[in-house]
Amino acid sequence: MNRYKIVSLVLAVALLAALARLVVGFEQTAPAAGGNAVYENILARKSVRSYTDRPVGRPQLDTLLHAAMAAPSGRDMRPWKFVVVDRRDVLDTLHAHLPKAAMLAEAQAAIVVCGDLTVKDEQGQPSRNWPLDCSAATQNLLLAAESMGLGAVWTGVWPYDDRIAAVRAALQLPDSIVPLNVVPIGYPKGDTRPKEKYNPHNIHYNRW
Numbered sequence: 001m002n003r004y005k006i007v008s009l010v011l012a013v014a015l016l017a018a019l020a021r022l023v024v025g026f027e028q029t030a031p032a033a034g035g036n037a038v039y040e041n042i043l044a045r046k047s048v049r050s051y052t053d054r055p056v057g058r059p060q061l062d063t064l065l066h067a068a069m070a071a072p073s074g075r076d077m078r079p080w081k082f083v084v085v086d087r088r089d090v091l092d093t094l095h096a097h098l099p100k101a102a103m104l105a106e107a108q109a110a111i112v113v114c115g116d117l118t119v120k121d122e123q124g125q126p127s128r129n130w131p132l133d134c135s136a137a138t139q140n141l142l143l144a145a146e147s148m149g150l151g152a153v154w155t156g157v158w159p160y161d162d163r164i165a166a167v168r169a170a171l172q173l174p175d176s177i178v179p180l181n182v183v184p185i186g187y188p189k190g191d192t193r194p195k196e197k198y199n200p201h202n203i204h205y206n207r208w
């Protein structure tokens with residue numbers, strides 16, 4: 001076999017392998033997706049970190065907040081508060097103190113999802129579930145943003161003391177309000193694709 005034939009054979013095998021991966025990947029995500037807008041939106045969501053200068057208005061932000069507050073919540077305590085930041089100077093102050101949220105420089109707005117420790121149960125105790133409830137609210141918000149053609153990304157604040165202190169100072173939060181994250185929002189600049197994360201190795205049926 002000459003060198004040309006060997007190269008052709010290797011290329012053909014690589015092409016077949018790529019095709020097989022595509023088919024397997026499609027089968028993994030395809031079954032429930034067809035025509036189901038909610039499912040397709042969940043699979044389409046991605047972190048967007050670059051934005052155009054198209055404004056995002058309060059009606060759109062309010063739509064995101066409706067989605068956030070529709071989230072499930074332990075014992076239905078809803079121990080969440082949302083600080084909407086749509087002033088350039090406040091966005092810039094947050095940006096200056098949060099190196100992991102550099103995208104705030106381009107963002108048109110941000111929503112800071114916070115746990116509210118003043119929300120108490122029948123025993124007078126604050127919710128132990130607040131990070132979980134606020135995470136569910138954040139995911140709802142991110143999915144709503146995706147469905148509206150907006151770009152957004154969860155940038156972590158809690159449980160890092162320095163980031164919590166920075167956000168507290170920038171937004172003048174009382175001690176009872178704990179910022180979980182900052183979600184910068186804007187219209188996407190460039191083409192960001194969702195990652196394929198489905199991995200059958202993460203699944204066990206009935207027993208480990």
Ligand SMILES: Cc1cc2nc3c(=O)[nH]c(=O)nc-3n(C[C@H](O)[C@H](O)[C@H](O)COP(=O)(O)O)c2cc1C
Pocket residue numbers: 045046047048049100101153154155156194195
């Ligand atoms: C708890 C948490 C903290 C995160 N913190 C940051 C962050 O500080 N900065 C950032 O750019 N992205 C942050 N992300 C976004 C992740 O990097 C992103 O979700 C992950 O890479 C998967 O990509 P995808 O969202 O496009 O699917 C965070 C996500 C979560 C859930």
